[in-house]
Amino acid sequence: MRSITKLDLQYAHRFYNFKGEAQYLHGHTGVLTLEVEDTVNPGVNMVFPCNEIQKTAWDVLKNFDHALILRSDDPLLPAILDVYEKQGIKNGAPTNTMKGPAFKNELATAYPECRLVVTKETMTVEGMIKIVYSLLKDKLNIAKITFTSGVNAATESYTPSKSMDRCPLCGIALVDGVCPKCGYKKH
Numbered sequence: 178m179r180s181i182t183k184l185d186l187q188y189a190h191r192f193y194n195f196k197g198e199a200q201y202l203h204g205h206t207g208v209l210t211l212e213v214e215d216t217v218n219p220g221v222n223m224v225f226p227c228n229e230i231q232k233t234a235w236d237v238l239k240n241f242d243h244a245l246i247l248r249s250d251d252p253l254l255p256a257i258l259d260v261y262e263k264q265g266i267k268n269g270a271p272t273n274t275m276k277g278p279a280f281k282n283e284l285a286t287a288y289p290e291c292r293l294v295v296t297k298e299t300m301t302v303e304g305m306i307k308i309v310y311s312l313l314k315d316k317l318n319i320a321k322i323t324f325t326s327g328v329n330a331a332t333e334s335y336t337p338s339k340s341m342d343r344c345p346l347c348g349i350a351l352v353d354g355v356c357p358k359c360g361y362k363k364h
């Protein structure tokens with residue numbers, strides 16, 4: 178069975194060297210749908226609590242919210258960092274509080290202090306799905322990711338590789354056999 182959750186991301190981007198309107202900087206509200214698959218946990222009669230899926234995903238993905246997403250070879254990148262530097266907001270601002278832990282993998286690097294994500298590939302809806310999967314595949318049993326942004330939408334299905342040990346009392350993933358939320362111990 179699957180648990181399904183959605184979250185919104187507001188972001189700005191452009192498709193560098195794309196021959197169309199999208200080569201100009203513009204913004205979207207993107208809607209990400211995550212489907213997590215596993216057995217139904219008999220203790221709580223759920224696959225996984227949806228608010229916990231959201232929390233796990235948001236912890237990483239909030240770096241994309243109210244963020245600028247640019248490809249690493251885009252000349253806007255040094256130009257914008259130069260403006261942020263001169264304005265004194267490149268290394269953070271008191272009002273920039275919604276920061277996730279910085280991440281870096283082969284597809285994307287987050288700079289939470291200046292709300293910037295630098296990507297290897299153009300950040301299309303397809304590109305976003307690849308990035309989201311790379312960031313969350315070890316944390317959630319992802320079966321499907323759908324991303325919608327304006328008129329664009331894409332979806333990809335995955336074969337969940339494992340079954341997670343979950344707390345029979347509150348449903349969240351056990352860490353070394355212990356529930357990080359309620360303290361339940363698996364014996």
Ligand SMILES: [Zn+2]
Nearest residue numbers: 190199203205
């Ligand atoms: Zn766009």
Ligand SMILES: [Zn+2]
Nearest residue numbers: 344347356359
């Ligand atoms: Zn628990």
